[in-house]
Amino acid sequence: MTAPWGTYRLTRFPEDPRDRLRAWDAADEYLLRHLDGGTGEVGPVEVAGRAVTVLGDRWGALVTALAGRTGTLTQITDSYLTQRATRANLDRAGVAPDAVRLLSTQDAPPERIDVLVVRVPKSLALLEDQLCRLAPSLHAGSVVVGTGMVKDIHTSTLKLFETILGPTRTSLAERKARLIFTTPELQEEEPANPWPLTYTLGPEAGAGPAEGLTVTNHGGVFCADRLDIGTRFLLAHLPPWRGPGLIADLGCGNGVVGTALAKHSPEVDVIFTDESYQAVASAEATYRANASRRPGLAQFVVGDGLADVAPGTVDAVLNNPPFHSQQATTDATAWRMFSQSRRALRKGGELWVIGNRHLGYHLKLRRLFGNCELVASDPKFVVLRAVKDR
Structure with missing residues (x-):
């Protein structure tokens, strides 16, 4: 995978040399380019010295590229296999094991999130549950950026961001990928989570x-x-x-x-x-x-x-x-x-x-x-x- 800071050799888990499926896609690369240099519509996102949380990272591509460039870096995933792939990819990139905090969707979320990066999951229910859990950790200066392939971002996806977090819009499509920009609005009451x-x-x-x-x-x-x-x-x-x-x-x-x-x-x-x-x-x-x-x-x-x-x-x-x-x-x-x-x-x-x-x-x-x-x-x-x- 090519990112603004270099090229990374990434694998899925379990690793299989016959597997032709990649551990990243155009949505991951689009988001990383935006964080570094902006999209033309929206300026870059400052991550140095900030508390960055990445939700839904498929195989650790995003946190592997961001490791060492933030204040604190946390990955939240529902997938044990993703965590295994992430550890392997971080090790291959020469990143210290404690440089990224690996959490599951069942763990208590970080108390403070300055930058929330969301890789849109296939399941809207999982997205709803996690946005509700993470919303209390956001503050007035937080930045929320989502990413996904165009086929995975629907009106219902954007409505969840809008309803739970705040005003939301999307970027132009690039290589069949799109970005989501949300401005968090502080609410008097935490959003009601219908799950479980x-x-x-x-x-x-x-x-x-x-x-x-x-x-x-x-x-x-x-x-x-x-x-x-x-x-x-x-x-x-x-x-x-x-x-x-x-x-x-x-x-x-x-x-x-x-x-x-x-x-x-x-x-x-x-x-x-x-x-x-x-x-x-x-x-x-x-x-x-x-x-x-x-x-x-x-x-x-x-x-x-x-x-x-x-x-x-x-x-x-x-x-x-x-x-x-x-x-x-x-x-x-x-x-x-x-x-x-x-x-x-x-x-x-x-x-x-x-x-x-x-x-x-x-x-x-x-x-x-x-x-x-x-x-x-x-x-x-x-x-x-x-x-x-x-």
Whole structure:
């Protein structure tokens, strides 16, 4: 990536030499050029000696370029993988580990923000939640600059900036990227944050074992106000677990699948794991609201899937793999999840997968496990089961 202060070699995480997806895009470069020299419409932003917070940095591109040029520098992200990539990119650039404060979206935000840089996320709910959390840290002299590709900045995006922070306008487009300029207005009362959202699943959801569960969704977690149809289809065909066992809800989201299984199979222990801090916080809240009296234990892990789980220790893995990594459509995440599952499963352990039927997950599972059973299907989804038999 080329920035006003030099050229940086950046990678995503996990690092894969075959991966042709970049760790930055034109929106990152546009914003960095603006901070240094302005856009022509708006002058440059002074960051030296100031408290700069970067929200939504995709793979650490922005903080890597800004490191050493600000007073304090903080990155806030919902992604564990982004934090791992950021550490690697900072190290590659020769930046000291303590030069950038790495926070998650669940951590307390900085008390003071002089310059807020926002990389617009895919999820409007996550943007709303984070702007509400950060607004009290802004002051009359704060500068707010957002960036994103044109296709990701909508009227609803600008309305959130305007409603929560203050008057907002955009730049001209450059290489299909656009900037957002907001002038913070101090408010007598902190903006009301609608997140997290809590609701109860009723019989109209067709949820089977999930009926009656109280569900919590923090901003940015998939399908915030209802049970998505894929999860509903999986739950309708997922049998209760007989006896004790260790079950992993991989890519747990709000934890509905693992919680439903735990409620109906009280002897199992469940690992809820996701790379999203918002998701794991949601899963823990969902589980605590429904399964506090059951004897089985639960672990809540923000991380790289099952990478840190001891091999051969898990009895079953439940997985609804995403086919997006940040904004890119890819099957690399699903392949990694399936590979991690096989490693974590004991002999005879089972991987249960729900996915869109057109994605062809059965081919990957047969290649990895040597077997794959079609448990159920409809015009949109398939439920697949693979057994580790060796």
